[in-house]
Amino acid sequence: MVSKTAAFSEPPRRNFIGRWLAADTLSGIKRQRAILGYLFLLPTIIGLVVFIVGPMIGSLALSFYKWNVFRAPEFIGFDNFERLFSDARILVGYRNTAILVVMTVTLLEVLAFTLAMLVNRIANRFLSTFFRTAYFLPVLLSGAATAVTLGYLFHYDFGVINYYLGFLGIEKIKWLTSSDVVLIAISLTTVWRNLGFTFIIYLGGIANLPTEVLEAAEVDGASGLRRIVRIVLPLLSPTILFATVTDIIKMLQFFDEPFIMTRGGPGDASRTVVMMMYESGFGNLEFGYASAIALSLFIVILGVTGVQFYLSKKWVFYR
Amino acid sequence: MADKISRRDLLKMIGISAAAAGVAAAPLVKVFARPAGQDAVTLRFQENADDYAAVVAAFNELYPNVTIEFVNVTGVDHAEIASKILAQLAAGTPVNIGYAATEATQLYAGEGLAMPLTERALADADEMAEYFADVSPTLVEGMMYEGDLYQLPRDFNAAHIYFNKSLLEEAGFEVPGEEWTKDDFLAIAQATTGIGPDSDSFGFGWTNRLWGSWTPWFFVNDTNLLTEERAPGGEAIWSTFYADQPLAEGRGGGWRWPAPQANNPAMVEALEFVVGLTNDGLTPQVEIGGGDRLQGFFTSNKLAMTIAGGFWAGSLNNAGMEPGSFDVQYWPLWKSQRHQFGTGGAWILNGGGGEDQAWEFVKFNSRTEVMLMIPWMANASTTPVRRSMNTAEYWGQTGMENWHVFYDALDQRPDTAPIPAPVFSIEMTNIYTRFTSLATSGEMTPQAALDGMQAELEALYARNA
The missing domain is CATH 3.40.190.10 (Periplasmic binding protein-like II)
Incomplete structure (x- = not known):
């Protein structure tokens, strides 16, 4: 009797790479999973390389060159960095940026936390939604539009703010033309536009606090302020860390508001590091020097964020 | 033998690749010269599509092989617009035909971005004579740099x-x-x-x-x-187009501002x-x-x-x-x-390809009827460089009685000069x-x-x- 057993076709011959990829071994399966994972990541990785890592490294390389767009770049070693460390105006830019960051982030965190606590207590669903929407709406506006509009409001002679201050018997303030107060005007403008984002972060954090702990504190007779200081703030510390880290990184890159409202004036009183970077590159056509400034700012942001994370070990509590 | 690609290896590879790309690209960034255009040419034009749609449509009737792409660039002043043009240049996507005001004329000319137009204007002297006869030499001199003409003025504003x-x-x-x-x-x-x-x-x-x-x-x-002096040169323009005009006497090859x-x-x-x-x-x-x-x-x-x-x-x-x-x-x-003035006009990218077609387009734009196709030119939102356009009818829509001072700042005040704007x-x-x-x-x-x-x-x- 002739065997009718079906003849199995031989597996196709593969080259080395094919065999390596399709190996039916434990390590082969692990490898396939790893490759699949990286394939899923690939679009994001390509985006990161093309739009972030590549330009960053390009900018790093450019900081060793003298380049004005029109002529071929000329390698000048560390000249741009030597100039950076002896440029008194850059120090002014960093000082202005630091003042703006401290003022703006402090205001943002305090206001956003306070508003989030208040809105969280609103039981009426309609009112709660209304306030959430109202506080978040400015985030959707462009920085340029906000700066132009608030520039009108802060105008010394015709601005609404000085008009109403007049009713209170307060003398007109040179919001945009005095070195003493220009950073306050810019900070207030930025706070108004960005408050909604930080507010939503805090609101989410507060909504997720364990109610049993808060109720236990209330039963134990802890006052409202004590509950906030001893319970809410420690429990909210990871949210506070996230909000302050993201806000500080964002504010270290101050540009829209001072550029549109004052162009850095009067003098350099409201000129930030990023404005100086922009002006060096696209105004003075010193793209190498602008890249050196960008690199210095990158290091500062990295340092500040690193310090924040290091210090967070002492005050952030993860449940 | 490693069976899998570790995350660290992947990051290393990404970093090395990006570094290599960045370092390799940085010294090579430049204005790429393209080969001379064939029949079909595409030109990137720094203007607003709404304002220039009619102009381009009319130009395409004469030159259907030329495609004009609009690149809208806005800014609070001409210096900011120049910054954005340079940003596009840095990105390797410069415009073929730009519009520059006095603030950027010498910057573009001095750095070799803009193409000198003197030879082309002289070669088309018969065609261009009517334009220059209608335009004050003060404005033409304002668009010159070191002896060459770089732009054909379109509009100007004296303060x-x-x-x-x-x-x-x-x-x-x-x-x-x-x-x-x-x-x-x-x-x-x-x-x-x-x-x-x-x-x-x-x-x-x-x-x-x-x-x-x-x-x-x-x-x-x-x-x-800044101190002022006139660069030598420009005689060909003055003798060809302004031979009998007293206002053209003593003109040179553009302004220089040698010292602060x-x-x-x-x-x-x-x-x-x-x-x-x-x-x-x-x-x-x-x-x-x-x-x-x-x-x-x-x-x-x-x-x-x-x-x-x-x-x-x-x-x-x-x-x-x-x-x-x-x-x-x-x-x-x-x-x-x-008086001081600033003027502006089209410039052509040096070595960008399609220069012949770009020149035809620039010349086309210098015609009176073409200028009036631009809505804001037609509604008196600038001062046309053509004397013949500055009429009671043109400015009448604004109701001003002294509109003549706009052009008279050039014709009756011969010492009027451009704002200081070196490279x-x-x-x-x-x-x-x-x-x-x-x-x-x-x-x-x-x-x-x-x-x-x-x-x-x-x-x-x-x-x-």
Whole structure:
């Protein structure tokens, strides 16, 4: 009797790479999973390389060159960095940026936390939604539009703010033309536009606090302020860390508001590091020097964020 | 043998690849010269599609093989627009045909971005003669650099004083005559301050920038921020197109500004004068930037006088001012009545390909009927460079009686000159506005501010020597 057993076709011959990829071994399966994972990541990785890592490294390389767009770049070693460390105006830019960051982030965190606590207590669903929407709406506006509009409001002679201050018997303030107060005007403008984002972060954090702990504190007779200081703030510390880290990184890159409202004036009183970077590159056509400034700012942001994370070990509590 | 790619290895590979790409690309970035165009040519044109759609459609009837792509570039002033053009150049996507005002003319020409047009203009002399005969040589000289013509002027604006007639009448004044003086100006400014519907008007307003600003005041005080001289050359243009014109006599190959003189006594005197206007409450706080805010104050009867060129007339109508409710006059006489202007026109990218077609397009744009296809040119929102377009009919829509001073600033005031704008004008303007703001805000005396300005300008000149 002739065997009718079906003849199995031989597996196709593969080259080395094919065999390596399709190996039916434990390590082969692990490898396939790893490759699949990286394939899923690939679009994001390509985006990161093309739009972030590549330009960053390009900018790093450019900081060793003298380049004005029109002529071929000329390698000048560390000249741009030597100039950076002896440029008194850059120090002014960093000082202005630091003042703006401290003022703006402090205001943002305090206001956003306070508003989030208040809105969280609103039981009426309609009112709660209304306030959430109202506080978040400015985030959707462009920085340029906000700066132009608030520039009108802060105008010394015709601005609404000085008009109403007049009713209170307060003398007109040179919001945009005095070195003493220009950073306050810019900070207030930025706070108004960005408050909604930080507010939503805090609101989410507060909504997720364990109610049993808060109720236990209330039963134990802890006052409202004590509950906030001893319970809410420690429990909210990871949210506070996230909000302050993201806000500080964002504010270290101050540009829209001072550029549109004052162009850095009067003098350099409201000129930030990023404005100086922009002006060096696209105004003075010193793209190498602008890249050196960008690199210095990158290091500062990295340092500040690193310090924040290091210090967070002492005050952030993860449940 | 490693069976899997570790995360660390992957990051290493990404880092190395990006570093290699970055380092390799940085020294190679340049304006790429493309081969000469064949039949079909695409040109990137720095203009707004809405404004230029009719022009391009008409051009395409003559040249169907040329595709014009619009690249809209906006900015609060011409320096900012130039910055954005350079950003596109840095990104490797420059425009083939750009529009530059005086602020950027020498920058583009001096750095080799713009192509010299002298030879092409002379080669097409028969065709171009009508255009040049209609355009003041003052404007043509303003578009020259070191002996060559780089742009065909399209529009210009000399700085004049605009009057809000409602406030003027309330103060018992009429629009002054052509020979009015700085003292007349001061008298009107004082009388028109604190009146109006809310008794909060100001006599005069200006913003801190290069054109306009307090620049006209030092022009009429017979000085300039930088010393002036004429570059040699340009004879072919003058002898071919302006042979019999007295206004063309003594012209050269464009302006040079060899050295700064920010703190000379006449400059200090001019700045003290404008700072005094603020201190005396005749001028609102001076801010940096464009004229939008001034326009709002002027149209709402908060300003009696301000600085502007022809571009303001149509804008004021558009903003709701009735024709005839405002007028214009020359800048007042101080030590002289020398006016400043800025002009602008199309330039062609050097080595970008399609230069022949680009030149045809630029020439096409210099025709009167083509200029009038641009909506804002047609509604008197700038001063056309063609003398024949500056007519009672053209300016009549604004209701101004003294519209003739726009072109007469060139024809009747032969010493009128462009704003100082050397190759490094953007950086110069930053220094100028920065120290001006310190003086107008009262944080420095005019003398100290101009001393600081002079020091930084000297350093700028040294860097660019």
